[in-house]
Amino acid sequence: MKKTKIRIRILKAFSAVPLCAFSLTWIIFSVAIRLRFGENNLLTGREADNTDITSRAGLILLVSVGVMFVVTLVVTYFLADSITRPIEKLRKFALRIGSGDFTPNPVTFDEEELQDLNTALNNTAKQLGVYDSQQKAFFQNVSHELRTPLMSIKCYAEGIAFDVMDPKKASETILQETDKLSDLVTDLLYIAKIDNITTVYTTQKIDLAEIIRDCAARQQAVADKRQLQFVFNFAEDNIPYECIGELISRAVDNLISNAIRYAASEIILSCKRQGNFIEISVADDGTGLAAESIPHVFERFYKGPGGNNGIGLSIVKSIAEQHKGHVTAQNLVTGGALFTITLPMEVNNAY
Secondary structure (H helix, E strand, O other): EEOOHHHHHHHHHHHHHHHHHHHHHHHHHHHHHHHHOOOOOOOOOOOOHHHHHHHHHHHHHHHHHHHHHHHHHHHHHHHHHHHHHHHHHHHHHHHHHHHOOOOOOOOOEEEEHHHHHHHHHHHHHHHHHHHHHHHHHHHHHHHHHHHHHHHHHHHHHHHHHOOOHHHHHHHHHHHHHHHHHHHHHHHHHHHHHHHHHOOOOOEEEEEEEHHHHHHHHOOOOHHHHHHOOOEEEEEOOOOOOEEOHHHHHHHHHHHHEEEEEEEOEEEEEEEEEEEEEHHHHEEEEOOOOOOOOOHHHOOOOOOOOOOOOOOOHHHHHHHHHHHEEEEEEOOOOOOEEEEEEEEOOOOOOOO
């Protein structure tokens, strides 16, 4: 590929033409002066009068400067145009991205720097296109998820108002739907916080074993109500890890909450080092995941049988990725589902 720097250097070189013209003018002027003092005319080989010599020297000077000026103008124009034309194409492409058109730019450039910039803009357009599609689908799903509990609340409230429903039972349903709506709004706000690239998080060294125990303790009452038992399986008593404690705690909370909905008798919480990674696992002894659901369980608003609002596991995925890790879901051979968050031991530039 051609280097733009080379072309710029050529333009700088041609900017020295006026200096060359001045030097040439001085040389011709010196020759004219010598001729003026009676030396032989270098052009004709004979003695010439002063007027003829001066006229010829002036003509030579004028023609030389004119030729150099025209050559400089032509070369500079074509070189400048070869630079400004591709830049103008990139400018129009950037404006197109800004207006919401994320179609990739099919143009290629000979200049290495301009092609690198074009590639970067194409990658940006691709990412923005994906993000735009996700946002549209997100808001469509949000509107649907919000509408359902609101319609239910409205229906039962009208039943109470017109004395067609038992006030106590209707109130219980309204309270349940209100709780669902509150949980949904909380999750949506949390997603917005995680997705916000300007949000600044503070990392700290925490004990993952302690975090997991705390998460289980917060949901112990719900587990007791369903007669479920927590089983802790830690390779070490203390597992220090540099991370965003708030987010890791939320991810484990969501996995435990999900397991509580499907477990039959127990939930196994594990944490161990695996090479250069740390694995946090939550397993239940329920019926497991449907085969067709496994590829989609971490998608936003995807709800399997008995699911809540389809946001909890997507939050877990976002948190894992925030730490340069990932989360997986699979069925156990013995029955039940296993969710594993895999985190790198050292997270560089993750926040």
